[in-house]
Amino acid sequence: MTDSAELERGYRRWLAWYPRTFQREHEAEILTVLMAAAREGQRRPEAMECLNLMSSALSMRVRPRVPRSDRSVFRAIKLMYLGALVELAAAIIVLATIGEIKSKVVMSSPGLTEGEWHAIVVGQLAPTEVGAILGVGFWLWIAWSIGRGHRWPRIVFAIFFALNIFGLLNGLVHGSAVYARPDLAIGTLLCLVELAAVAVIFRAKIVPAQSGTSRTIAES
Amino acid sequence: MQEATFLILTALAAGSQHGYGIISDVAQISDQRVRLRAGTLYSALDRLRIDGLISVDREEIAENRLRRYYRLTPEGFEQLATEAARVQSNAATAIARLGMTKGMAG
Numbered sequence: 162m163t164d165s166a167e168l169e170r171g172y173r174r175w176l177a178w179y180p181r182t183f184q185r186e187h188e189a190e191i192l193t194v195l196m197a198a199a200r201e202g203q204r205r206p207e208a209m210e211c212l213n214l215m216s217s218a219l220s221m222r223v224r225p226r227v228p229r230s231d232r233s234v235f236r237a238i239k240l241m242y243l244g245a246l247v248e249l250a251a252a253i254i255v256l257a258t259i260g261e262i263k264s265k266v267v268m269s270s271p272g273l274t275e276g277e278w279h280a281i282v283v284g285q286l287a288p289t290e291v292g293a294i295l296g297v298g299f300w301l302w303i304a305w306s307i308g309r310g311h312r313w314p315r316i317v318f319a320i321f322f323a324l325n326i327f328g329l330l331n332g333l334v335h336g337s338a339v340y341a342r343p344d345l346a347i348g349t350l351l352c353l354v355e356l357a358a359v360a361v362i363f364r365a366k367i368v369p370a371q372s373g374t375s376r377t378i379a380e381s
Numbered sequence: 382m383q384e385a386t387f388l389i390l391t392a393l394a395a396g397s398q399h400g401y402g403i404i405s406d407v408a409q410i411s412d413q414r415v416r417l418r419a420g421t422l423y424s425a426l427d428r429l430r431i432d433g434l435i436s437v438d439r440e441e442i443a444e445n446r447l448r449r450y451y452r453l454t455p456e457g458f459e460q461l462a463t464e465a466a467r468v469q470s471n472a473a474t475a476i477a478r479l480g481m482t483k484g485m486a487g
Contacts, residue, residue, distance in 0.1 A: 187423060189447040194400040194419045196446070210418060217420030221427065228432050 164204045169196060171206045178218035225308030233365040234307060240358045241304030245297045247354050251347040252293035255286065258341035262286070265341065307367060315362050322355045382464045388415055389425055390434065390453065390461040397438035397452035400426075426451060434460055 172195045176188050195210070206214075227234050255262075266281060267273050299321065306314045329348050385407070392398060392406035403426075404417045417425075429435045434457030438450040453461065 183427070187427075187449075190400055190449045191419050191423055193446040193448060194404065194422070197401040198404065198419065210420075213418040213420035215420075217424040221424060224428075226431055230432065 164202060165196070167204050168199055168206065171204075172196075172210075172214075175206060175211050175214040176218075178215050180218075180222055183221060223305060227308060227310055227368065231366060231368070233361070234367055237307055237358070237361045237365040238304045240354065240361050241300050241307065244351070244354045244358055245300035245304070247347065247351050248293055248296040248300055251344075251351055252290055252297070254343045254347045255289055255293070258343050259286070261341040262344070307362070307365070310368055312367050315367075318362055319359055322352075322359050325355055326352060382460075385415060385417060385421065386425055386429065387461070387464055387468075389417075389422070389429065390457055390464075393435060393451060393453045394458070394461060397450040399448040399450050401448075403451070429457070433457075 169192060172192055173188070176184055176191060179187075195206075225235065225238055229235065263278060266278065270277075303314045303318050329352055332348070388407045388410055389403055391410055392403045398406060400419070400422060404419075404422060408416050426435065430437075430451075433454055435451045436454050438452040440447060440449045442448070
């Protein structure tokens with residue numbers, strides 16, 4: 162195998178990090194640039210080149226693919242990122258206030274045994290924590306989907322919002338939401354962010370992301 | 382607007398160019414200070430194309446390799462002109478104030 166062929170094969174391996182549609186459309190021209198910029202006798206991609214290709218490919222996978230002029234869509238995406246942040250804060254606050262929660266539970270049920278407390282942790286607090294972590298992923302997934310020009314996240318997010326409101330109201334009725342003030346505050350803030358997100362996401366003018374370039378090939 | 386984006390649009394202001402041509406031109410415009418890597422270039426070109434500031438002009442095969450030429454769209458031309466005017470105005474203010482400072486010090 163010649164140096165050039167070996168180098169090209171090396172570059173192709175790194176270009177595989179790009180999204181499939183982008184790779185299909187641009188691999189040949191990026192290879193042209195990489196090969197033109199390569200040093201005489203170079204056999205392998207340099208570490209910085211690999212890092213640059215990988216980071217560009219990963220950023221292309223996650224960043225929005227809608228025009229920046231679609232401000233309403235970008236506003237919705239930013240709100241989704243904020244929601245993910247608040248959701249993460251909620252998970253941390255529940256963990257940080259676990260002592261306060263326990264003392265409130267003991268006050269309402271003085272004869273609480275360690276076994277019963279353990280059952281509350283396993284049955285209520287652990288699912289809340291897992292739910293919050295999954296929630297962070299959900300917000301980011303919705304942000305990604307909106308950035309890809311999908312409209313279905315609007316309905317999915319509205320259902321998520323309804324479920325969360327139901328959860329908060331249920332917690333208020335049964336008292337679990339008011340065990341610790343910070344938990345109630347972050348839960349309320351989360352619902353407000355969700356409410357704002359529902360309003361913004363339904364007003365956003367989401368247009369399906371387009372890809373593709375003209376196909377005017379001329380031999381030179 | 383990021384400097385790399387500004388320089389890429391500036392490179393295309395004189396006419397359509399292919400990827401390697403843009404890299405070379407950007408290096409020349411910036412006095413070899415900005416040397417774009419292929420990943421950075423195509424990430425920026427993709428973003429600019431989505432934003433409607435550039436479009437594909439044509440493609441050609443040279444020495445069995447694909448060359449895709451990009452050009453500024455009217456929106457790209459307008460945005461570059463706006464940004465260039467803004468940079469020029471800021472630079473003029475900075476130069477004037479530096480001159481004033483020199484005068485006061487002297």
